[in-house]
Amino acid sequence: MYSTRSSKILFFHITIISLFSFSIVKPIQAEPYGMAGCGLGSMVPVWKNDIGQVLAATTNVSFSSQTFGITSGTSNCTNDGIVKQKMAQEVFIAYNEGPLELETTKGSGERIRAMASLLGCPTHANELGKLMKEKHSYLFAKSNLENEFRSKEILVRLKSQIALDDSLKYICKN
Template identity: 70%
Template structure:
């Protein structure tokens, strides 16, 4: 999909959300959400049925509101606003392991920028990408038999150890 197409799609989604929020007579509350999960799409009361869940999931995905909500504890993602950063990082790596590894070989990409944000250094994505490219074989090294650590935990642990060795990133990131 072209950038113009993506922008148009996002504008349509925002317009739909705005219309539904403005015309809804129910208060938006942090009630349990449907199968689409938390995020901006879960906050529209009219979207509790099956079709609404598809629209909610599309809204969450196209606007990245679910990722932001999970990270920040907003958009109906938690009841107390507290999310453990390490758990969010682990979930992200688990669901993005292969494309993240591919982007790491190039040293740039959307997932590298996202992991930089999740590690607390969103303005240092370029530096993190360079580090990840340089240390790719170590970060994504296959685990040994009998290791009880999950692959995503191992990747994160190795990445964080390399960040700790980098003078710029260890100061910038809040991992």
């Protein structure tokens, strides 16, 4: 197929091109994500302009990727203070209010375990579930507040009940 001379020339060209390619590569740096925040939408590099931020925010809301990213530390979300713990708790309640309320009637479930983690007491999810079951009607009392304010109201009520509980008030510190 190839003569020895052709093989050497081909090898030489590939070597030169490879060396040239490696010499011009810049280190990859993470760009700050925009006003839409972290989540799946922040991972699309072309969505850095104003319209892109709207698309990023829509993607985050549509797939709940921001909530998942905040709780799991993925999708450009971090747990090092970029997203405050209280905000993460409020966002979690806002996006999971219905299923969380349903699990609260049983006193256990995935969302109660996640809430326990967000409150800083992941090993005491059973106790938190029991408390939430006992105080269900108080925690999820109906109100005319918009979802954003309702999640804050539920969180304040939950934290007030934790503060009154003899065992959880020393464990759940967030």
